[in-house]
Amino acid sequence: xxxxxxxxxxFENLGGIASYKQLYExxxxxxxxxxxxxxxxxxxxxxxxxxxxxxxxxxKNDIFYSVDGLGNGIWGLREYTLKENEETYRVNxxxxxxxxxxxxxxxxxxxxxxxxxxxxxxxxxxxxKYYSEGHHIKPLGSPHNGPDIKENIIxxxxxxxxxxxxxxxxISKLKISENKYHKIDNQYITYYNEHIKKIxx
Ligand SMILES: [Zn+2]
Numbered sequence: 178x179x180x181x182x183x184x185x186x187x188f189e190n191l192g193g194i195a196s197y198k199q200l201y202e203x204x205x206x207x208x209x210x211x212x213x214x215x216x217x218x219x220x221x222x223x224x225x226x227x228x229x230x231x232x233x234x235x236x237k238n239d240i241f242y243s244v245d246g247l248g249n250g251i252w253g254l255r256e257y258t259l260k261e262n263e264e265t266y267r268v269n270x271x272x273x274x275x276x277x278x279x280x281x282x283x284x285x286x287x288x289x290x291x292x293x294x295x296x297x298x299x300x301x302x303x304x305x306k307y308y309s310e311g312h313h314i315k316p317l318g319s320p321h322n323g324p325d326i327k328e329n330i331i332x333x334x335x336x337x338x339x340x341x342x343x344x345x346x347x348i349s350k351l352k353i354s355e356n357k358y359h360k361i362d363n364q365y366i367t368y369y370n371e372h373i374k375k376i377x378x
Pocket of ligand 1: 293294295296297298333334335336337338
């Protein structure tokens with residue numbers, strides 16, 4: 178297999194969107210050949226050569242796209258098709274609705290490397306596979322009608338997700354882990370505090 182084929186395969190295994198770090202880890206798992214000292218640079222060059230978002234674009238195959246601008250090291254496979262076995266998660270224990278991750282949530286999970294933004298835990302569910310959930314701080318749908326934008330989404334572990342859904346997290350007392358590519362808008366935190374958070378005596 179060529180490097181391009183390995184990179185595409187790694188993206189498919191990771192759900193179509195991944196950070197360089199995740200790609201490297203996945204390629205180590207799937208490639209049974211010797212690695213040179215510069216193989217990571219080869220991976221980056223392979224992506225950039227095949228992406229019109231990059232200045233190094235070769236002008237031939239436009240296979241990859243930069244998620245949210247160059248510089249954050251997260252790339253997507255343009256023609257990734259949803260697979261049956263794709264990761265799903267429960268939005269809410271009470272309604273037991275299973276939905277697929279949206280593109281935004283996938284991006285944010287990659288950006289935070291599946292690390293909970295509240296308690297910083299990272300749940301390993303398989304060799305090189307981690308699990309996290311995306312949560313809309315101001316919930317989607319009636320009566321809240323929160324927007325599906327990354328400023329309203331937080332990446333959580335299932336424990337913190339259940340607490341969040343039930344208003345049992347006091348955000349004002351916690352430090353939410355953020356990074357420069359993902360800032361949560363305070364208005365949604367205010368909404369949560371005023372409408373969802375429970376005050377138990
Ligand atoms: Zn957590």
